[in-house]
Amino acid sequence: MSTDTNYQPPKVWHWDAKNGGEWASINRPISGSTHDKELPIGKHPLQLYSLATPNGQKVAIMLEELLAMGLSEAEYDAFLIKINEGDQFSSGFVAANPNSKIPALMDHSTTPATRVFESGAILQYLAEKFDALVPKDHLGKTECRSWLFWQMGSAPYLGGGFGHFYAYAPVKLEYPIDRFTMETKRQLDVLDKHLANNTYMAGDEYSIADIAIWPWYGNLVLGKLYSAAEFLQVEEYTHIQRWAKQIQQRPAVQRGLVVNRVWGEGEHLAERHDASDIDAIVK
Structure with missing residues (x-):
């Protein structure tokens, strides 16, 4: 890997397997499985294969x-996918998600079982399956969907852009950090202005739009993502702060945060198979 600030791309790119810093071992320019291993299946129809990253949360x-x-039919098993060890490249996981990214959901209440991948698609699938957490009126439903897709398009700039170059890249480079910091703060400003006039993302009703956005931007302004709160001056975004703290207090959010969590401060729960698994560690 070159650290030369005058680097010029070659005419043809070649993969350097050692290039990429902390996550170099799992990044590759091809898709598909690297090894044969079936996914475990628990006792409930809904099977979650994940890790407690923002997308997994x-x-x-x-x-x-x-x-x-x-809604007792939403009972689920949650199995840990250790992305740092390449679990997402098993034949079983690739069958559940050909893109090899967490989370993936299998719904065994259908025949054949239904696979759902991409976190936004999973949220929509569950919302439709249980007729919940999406406004019923046309305007509210449309607003909810718009913000859900806003998150899908925006968070890669926060995670893959700002988060990578600020926290994980093997070298600190001013240009990409400055570029993605600017975009991250622009996104925070978008959210802050919207939440100045709305209790939740789709108005007065908590929805899947909030569930999608909070793990990224809520955690960010609460100082729980990339250790970047001071750098980004997150205290400036007072309306996001209000919203983030309000959602953080929800018991279901506190329960969901521990699922498939195996690092950092707070409670850890590698696998979840019953409500009592969380009851034992969340007070």
Whole structure:
């Protein structure tokens, strides 16, 4: 890898397997499985294969919110996918998600079983399956969907852009950090202005739009993502702060955050197979 600030791309790119810093061992320019291994299947129809990254947190929070609403059919098993060890490249996981990214969901209540991948698609699938957490009126439903897709398009600039170059890249380079910091702060400004006039992302009703956005931007302004709160001056975004703290207090959110969590501060729960698994560690 070159650290020369005058680097010029070659005419043809060649893969350097050692290039990429902390995550170099799992990044590659091809798709598909690297080894044969079937996914485990628990006792419930809904099977989640994930890790407690922001994208993984979305689905666990969604399922816990559904259970909190009394929808017992949302009971689920959650199996840990250790992306740093390449679990996402097993033949079983690739069958569930050909893109080899967490989270993936298998719904065994259908014949054949239904696979759902991409966190936004999983949130929509569960919302439709249980007729919950999406506004019923046309304008509210449309607003919810717009913000859900806003998150899908925006968060890669926060995670893959700012997060990578600020926290994980093997060298610190001013241009990409400055570029993605500017974009991250622009996105925070978009959210802050919207939340100045709205309790939640789709208005007065908590929805899958909030569940999608909070693990990224809520965690960011609460100082729980990339250790970048001071750098980004997150205290400036007072309306996001209000919203983030409000959602953080939800019991289902607190429960969902521990699922498939195996690092950092707070409670850890590698696998979840019953509500009692979370009950034992979340007070």
